[in-house]
Amino acid sequence: xxxxxxxxxxxxxxxxxxxxxxxxxxxxxxxxxxxxxxxxxxxxxxxxxxxxxxxxxxxxxxxxxxxxxxxxxxxxxxxxxxxxxxxxxxxxxxxxxxxxxxxxxxxxxxxxxxxxxxxxxxxxxxxxxxxxxxxxxxxxxxxxxxxxxxxxxxxxxxxxxxxxxxxxxxxxxxxxxxxxxxxxxxxxxxxxxxxxxxxxxxxxxxxxxxxxxxxxxxx
Amino acid sequence: xxxxxxxxxxxxxxxxxxxxxxxxxxxxxxxxxxxxxxxxxxxxxxxxxxxxxxxxxxxxxxxxxxxxxxxxxxxxxxxxxxxxxxxxx
Numbered sequence: 001x002x003x004x005x006x007x008x009x010x011x012x013x014x015x016x017x018x019x020x021x022x023x024x025x026x027x028x029x030x031x032x033x034x035x036x037x038x039x040x041x042x043x044x045x046x047x048x049x050x051x052x053x054x055x056x057x058x059x060x061x062x063x064x065x066x067x068x069x070x071x072x073x074x075x076x077x078x079x080x081x082x083x084x085x086x087x088x089x090x091x092x093x094x095x096x097x098x099x100x101x102x103x104x105x106x107x108x109x110x111x112x113x114x115x116x117x118x119x120x121x122x123x124x125x126x127x128x129x130x131x132x133x134x135x136x137x138x139x140x141x142x143x144x145x146x147x148x149x150x151x152x153x154x155x156x157x158x159x160x161x162x163x164x165x166x167x168x169x170x171x172x173x174x175x176x177x178x179x180x181x182x183x184x185x186x187x188x189x190x191x192x193x194x195x196x197x198x199x200x201x202x203x204x205x206x207x208x209x210x211x212x213x214x215x216x217x218x219x
Numbered sequence: 220x221x222x223x224x225x226x227x228x229x230x231x232x233x234x235x236x237x238x239x240x241x242x243x244x245x246x247x248x249x250x251x252x253x254x255x256x257x258x259x260x261x262x263x264x265x266x267x268x269x270x271x272x273x274x275x276x277x278x279x280x281x282x283x284x285x286x287x288x289x290x291x292x293x294x295x296x297x298x299x300x301x302x303x304x305x306x307x308x
Contacts, residue, residue: 022269029250033252034252209287209291210287
């Protein structure tokens, strides 16, 4: 049980986020109304996704340096969980946008960038599926994964800031400035990032262990 | 002035309570919030539903985790037995 303390932490944090996120005090904003609480559930998904993708890219680099198949396994499973988070982020964002911005997928640079990014990572999975030779698959997809991450970050963090965007923190207004975030929001929002990330790591860990078992059975 | 730990705890809990009280007080600045929902107490139903969903997911993950752990243990013992057989031959 000593190795599993962070799973307990994830559950505790997420319980706190759900309870305090739904019942706590939030700023009264026109148009947003109570939907401002989505900040606790939609935004941390993306933050968690970026952290998981970074970990995936790091494991791809590790694989290229060491050549151990296990590093490749970890990298692909972190990417898988990230893609799950990304799809959930798109779905929750669409729901939120439908009721605050007027349409489920407005023509916003952040949304379009994210669509490109998601397609890039789906292509990563397709690329992996198209090799029979395990070593070639691991090596080429590791290189692709590193490039995909290097393109994804400017796509979602820099490009939307150069244009007018509906998202806060883009098109000139600073993110997490006093207009978007107050300290009550921060009290739940920051733990939510940690909670969602830990939950993602847990799911990834389970899948990695499954893959290790499969690899052991194949030998 | 020293305040005992008990008093600090009491004050802190009062602070937490005041937060929910504030959330229930409609502040007339023209922005619609779920004040009625809170007044009717129905928000707890939603909180309970979401908490139940989350608890279900966590139980699922824990069971999956335990099942994998069991499989890992089994495969380790069979592998080790295999090694022993190899060594004996």
